[in-house]
Amino acid sequence: MKIICFVKLVPDVENFKYDYERNVLVRENVHQILNPEDCSALSVALKLKQENIDVQVETLTMGPEGCRPHLEDLIKRGVDRSILISDKSYVGSDTYVTSRIISRYLEREAFDWIFSGTHSIDGGTAHVPSQVAECLNIPQMGNILRINQAGLFSDRVRTEVDSEDAVLQFEIERPAILSFQYSTKIKLPYIKYEDLERDVSGQLEIVSNSRLRFCDTETGIAGSPTKVSQVEVDSFGRKDTRFLKCDDEGIEEVYQFLKQRGIVCS
Amino acid sequence: MENDKLMKNISTILTDDQINTDPEELYDAAADRYKKYAKARKVLDVPVPLAIVYPKSTEEVARLLAFCNENQINVIPRSGKTATEGGLENWKEQTIVIDALHLDKIIKIDEYNMQATVQAGVALQTLEDELNKVGLTTGHSPQSKPVAKYGGLVATRSIGQFSTLYGGIEDMVAGLECVFPDGHVSRIKNVSRRAGGPDIRHIAIGNEGTLCYITEVTVKVYRYFPDNNKFYGYLTEDIETGLKVLREVMVNGYRPSVARVYSEEDARQHFFHFYKGKCVLLFMAEGNKGIVEATSRGIEEAVDKFNEGIIEEVPSELIENWFVNLNWSQQDIDDEFEGMIENDSHDGFTTEISADWETIPKIYHNAIERIRKEYNRVHDLTMLGGHSSHSYINGTNMYFVYNYSINCAPEDEMRVYHHPLQKIIVEETLKLGGSMCHHHGIGKFRNEWSKDEHGTAFYMLEKLKKAFDPNGIMNFGTIYYQEEGAKYQK
Ligand SMILES: Cc1cc2nc3c(=O)[nH]c(=O)nc-3n(C[C@H](O)[C@H](O)[C@H](O)COP(=O)(O)OP(=O)(O)OC[C@H]3O[C@@H](n4cnc5c(N)ncnc54)[C@H](O)[C@@H]3O)c2cc1C
Numbered sequence: 001m002k003i004i005c006f007v008k009l010v011p012d013v014e015n016f017k018y019d020y021e022r023n024v025l026v027r028e029n030v031h032q033i034l035n036p037e038d039c040s041a042l043s044v045a046l047k048l049k050q051e052n053i054d055v056q057v058e059t060l061t062m063g064p065e066g067c068r069p070h071l072e073d074l075i076k077r078g079v080d081r082s083i084l085i086s087d088k089s090y091v092g093s094d095t096y097v098t099s100r101i102i103s104r105y106l107e108r109e110a111f112d113w114i115f116s117g118t119h120s121i122d123g124g125t126a127h128v129p130s131q132v133a134e135c136l137n138i139p140q141m142g143n144i145l146r147i148n149q150a151g152l153f154s155d156r157v158r159t160e161v162d163s164e165d166a167v168l169q170f171e172i173e174r175p176a177i178l179s180f181q182y183s184t185k186i187k188l189p190y191i192k193y194e195d196l197e198r199d200v201s202g203q204l205e206i207v208s209n210s211r212l213r214f215c216d217t218e219t220g221i222a223g224s225p226t227k228v229s230q231v232e233v234d235s236f237g238r239k240d241t242r243f244l245k246c247d248d249e250g251i252e253e254v255y256q257f258l259k260q261r262g263i264v265c266s
Numbered sequence: 267m268e269n270d271k272l273m274k275n276i277s278t279i280l281t282d283d284q285i286n287t288d289p290e291e292l293y294d295a296a297a298d299r300y301k302k303y304a305k306a307r308k309v310l311d312v313p314v315p316l317a318i319v320y321p322k323s324t325e326e327v328a329r330l331l332a333f334c335n336e337n338q339i340n341v342i343p344r345s346g347k348t349a350t351e352g353g354l355e356n357w358k359e360q361t362i363v364i365d366a367l368h369l370d371k372i373i374k375i376d377e378y379n380m381q382a383t384v385q386a387g388v389a390l391q392t393l394e395d396e397l398n399k400v401g402l403t404t405g406h407s408p409q410s411k412p413v414a415k416y417g418g419l420v421a422t423r424s425i426g427q428f429s430t431l432y433g434g435i436e437d438m439v440a441g442l443e444c445v446f447p448d449g450h451v452s453r454i455k456n457v458s459r460r461a462g463g464p465d466i467r468h469i470a471i472g473n474e475g476t477l478c479y480i481t482e483v484t485v486k487v488y489r490y491f492p493d494n495n496k497f498y499g500y501l502t503e504d505i506e507t508g509l510k511v512l513r514e515v516m517v518n519g520y521r522p523s524v525a526r527v528y529s530e531e532d533a534r535q536h537f538f539h540f541y542k543g544k545c546v547l548l549f550m551a552e553g554n555k556g557i558v559e560a561t562s563r564g565i566e567e568a569v570d571k572f573n574e575g576i577i578e579e580v581p582s583e584l585i586e587n588w589f590v591n592l593n594w595s596q597q598d599i600d601d602e603f604e605g606m607i608e609n610d611s612h613d614g615f616t617t618e619i620s621a622d623w624e625t626i627p628k629i630y631h632n633a634i635e636r637i638r639k640e641y642n643r644v645h646d647l648t649m650l651g652g653h654s655s656h657s658y659i660n661g662t663n664m665y666f667v668y669n670y671s672i673n674c675a676p677e678d679e680m681r682v683y684h685h686p687l688q689k690i691i692v693e694e695t696l697k698l699g700g701s702m703c704h705h706h707g708i709g710k711f712r713n714e715w716s717k718d719e720h721g722t723a724f725y726m727l728e729k730l731k732k733a734f735d736p737n738g739i740m741n742f743g744t745i746y747y748q749e750e751g752a753k754y755q756k
Pocket residue numbers: 299342343344345346347348349350352353354366386407408409410413414415416417418419420421422423424425426427473474475476478479480481594705706741744
């Protein structure tokens with residue numbers, strides 16, 4: 001059984017830099033992390049692989065070549081093969097074009113299941129998995145909490161899906177895209193000390209436009225139907241600042257402030 | 267000697283309630299904060315000690331040491347347990363930890379002669395609170411102040427956040443009492459100064475438990491004027507501007523109690539609410555009114571002189587508020603420990619070095635650049651920066667601070683992350699003639715560079731060890747490199 005896992009590298013939002021003079025996020029040299037929900041999905045796949053020798057796990061990433069060390073780490077954690085779709089002409093593609101690019105790669109690939117996260121922490125639109133499913137004409141399910149793993153080996157898998165006020169069950173037929181929610185219960189395996197320096201470059205493949213063959217007008221900003229008319233960045237400028245002492249009075253004031261906003265209850 | 271027999275002998279020196287063999291406590295005693303993450307994850311690779319013992323007097327310490335010395339049993343002296351460099355880590359199968367828990371008396375506060383005498387197990391905060399009641403202060407304020415105790419503070423040559431005014435612990439210790447492995451008790455008397463040969467206080471100060479056990483300390487105390495404190499903060503273009511201002515203040519003879527500059531990355535950790543992506547320079551002027559006024563003027567003049575690199579002044583309340591909450595309590599330490607059990611992360615690591623004014627920026631940039639270029643897990647770094655927090659007329663320190671996503675097994679964390687990073691910093695420091703440890707001590711993980719640190723003067727350290735601890739029972743592996751311990755290092 002072959003599972004392809006979507007893995008996106010996203011900026012570490014806890015560690016971003018903000019340029020207060022230009023009022024923009026500084027994207028250069030920002031520490032990148034694996035999108036947490038993608039990690040959860042990949043962790044499920046790798047656990048399955050650990051328990052079943054005939055499971056093959058591949059990752060699929062679209063991004064700059066700078067993603068390499070992170071993808072090599074995934075191979076060292078047990079991924080069989082890692083694909084990086086990377087081409088200068090793809091920079092600036094919106095979710096629709098990104099989905100088309102990913103789908104074109106997948107059209108010629110054999111797989112049983114695709115795993116992904118539901119959202120990414122930088123975009124958060126949840127578009128890509130469902131759009132890829134649409135392009136490939138296969139079903140997709142988002143917000144998955146759990147799956148009945150045995151089902152993956154048959155033609156149907158049962159999923160438990162978070163729908164805010166209830167947990168619903170759905171069955172999906174193979175092949176399909178299963179998009180998971182973040183879970184703290186399952187983690188990626190560690191990289192073994194002996195594997196840290198292992199050369200895994202042979203298991204990492206870079207796919208560029210020379211293989212996928214889009215024309216210039218189909219990708220990047222030019223090819224993207226989403227037009228950004230204006231970006232409004234939340235200003236981090238100083239709000240009314242009040243200084244409180246760390247005494248009973250100060251604590252009471254903070255408590256009342258939070259209470260008024262419903263952040264704490266009495 | 268067999269373990270059973272050894273423990274029987276110990277119980278002839280101490281009562282049962284002074285001997286702790288609780289497995290969890292022994293596991294805790296096997297390592298300090300250097301291997302904090304492996305410890306929290308229960309994967310420590312070092313042997314646990316046989317017992318933790320709690321002597322109640324200098325005589326009991328002397329008898330314990332003499333017994334261990336005769337029977338070649340490793341001894342680890344312990345006080346507040348805040349060691350960060352492996353000073354409390356155990357590398358021997360037969361080890362006794364001598365804890366200063368019951369050496370907890372404040373013996374005397376001498377307001378007229380401005381001295382206080384305490385036993386080794388008195389927490390710094392305890393003495394500080396007592397002194398504050400009578401308008402005095404210890405002047406010593408390491409971030410571990412609520413937890414660290416005098417035995418450890420002296421043994422590590424610790425330094426506090428007000429060091430620019432009060433100095434390090436070595437400037438405060440008037441005299442002390444210590445016990446050597448053969449059971450000999452030495453009392454160094456308390457005088458204002460002496461020229462009776464070499465200053466033998468320094469055999470005990472900074473010995474990190476490798477030469478003697480410190481049982482009692484007399485420190486100088488100072489008048490306390492908290493109401494006069496004034497705080498200053500500035501955003502600066504770069505760390506160099508901050509260092510230049512610090513130097514200007516120092517060479518002009520001013521002694522603010524706090525004088526610090528933070529790199530952008532380190533500033534983000536501390537001053538997220540106002541740092542605006544810049545370096546942060548800050549001061550605190552302390553003392554009686556006239557001194558505070560003069561110091562404040564000195565700070566303002568120095569800032570003025572380098573104003574092209576100063577972006578803006580920060581409201582002093584922000585600096586004051588930050589400062590009030592800087593210390594780590596036992597609760598903070600425990601919270602980090604709990605967090606490490608649940609998550610693949612911790613609050614980061616540090617390496618503190620020092621050099622002269624000219625060299626410190628070079629070391630800073632060389633080390634950071636080399637880490638970025640050479641370190642093979644650079645993509646895991648979530649933070650890399652530093653600050654200077656202790657300045658002198660001829661130079662300053664640099665406190666490198668770093669953190670990372672941990673992608674290896676907890677037992678490998680040190681050799682994959684902290685140790686290689688520390689190695690680069692130490693190598694770059696020694697290359698330019700700086701000191702590889704400014705205030706945490708050498709512990710067990712910088713011992714491979716002890717010879718390089720001291721050069722031809724290492725001869726003196728070696729002779730001290732041979733003279734005072736010929737059987738090598740005192741804190742095996744600390745300061746002095748031991749091949750046998752290398753397996754626990756890398
Ligand atoms: C959160 C945090 C903040 C810190 N901030 C600072 C800081 O600002 N400045 C600073 O200098 N350090 C700092 N440290 C490091 C540490 O607190 C100091 O090294 C402190 O002096 C150790 O004191 P302790 O009582 O905890 O000693 P311990 O941790 O018990 O022991 C430290 C070392 O001293 C030896 N030792 C202990 N007691 C004796 C004794 N009675 N006789 C002989 N040897 C003995 C031990 O064998 C060990 O090698 C910090 C540590 C932490 C965890």
